Amino acid sequence: QQQERVAEDLARMIDSANAPIFGVDTKGMVTEWNRKAASMLAYTRHETVGHNFVDNFIEPEHRNSVMSIMQKALDGVEIANYELTLLSKHGARYTVLLNATT
Numbered sequence: 198q199q200q201e202r203v204a205e206d207l208a209r210m211i212d213s214a215n216a217p218i219f220g221v222d223t224k225g226m227v228t229e230w231n232r233k234a235a236s237m238l239a240y241t242r243h244e245t246v247g248h249n250f251v252d253n254f255i256e257p258e259h260r261n262s263v264m265s266i267m268q269k270a271l272d273g274v275e276i277a278n279y280e281l282t283l284l285s286k287h288g289a290r291y292t293v294l295l296n297a298t299t
Contacts, residue, residue, distance in 0.1 A: 217283075217293060221250045223271060225264075239286035254283050256290070270297035 211218050212231045217238070220229030227250050230242040238254070245253075255263050259282060270276050276297040283291050 219245070219250070221267065225249050225251055225267065237285070237291055238283060244286075256282060256284060266295070266297065 211229065214231055214233060217234035218229065218231040219227060219234050222228050227245045227248055230240070230245040234245075235241055240254075251260050251263050251267070263281065266276055266279055276295060279295040279297070281293050281295040283293060285291065
């Protein structure tokens with residue numbers, strides 16, 4: 198019961214954060230998408246979860262470097278302050294600092 202409460206508290210904290218937070222699994226699929234990411238990029242959580250992060254939200258010319266960074270994170274290398282440009286639903290580009298860990 199306490200583990201459930203802690204998990205719920207963490208989920209609320211992530212969802213209400215004032216920064217875009219997204220999670221990606223080992224196959225590159227979006228597993229988490231908070232409210233700030235939704236408002237900034239105009240994609241709802243429902244539209245993103247289960248979809249490939251790199252293929253859908255990264256510009257083609259940056260996909261290889263982003264996949265490389267994601268692989269490093271999966272290999273246990275902590276990634277800090279990597280400049281990542283995300284594409285919104287309406288074609289706007291947003292540069293965020295990516296911090297990734299496993």
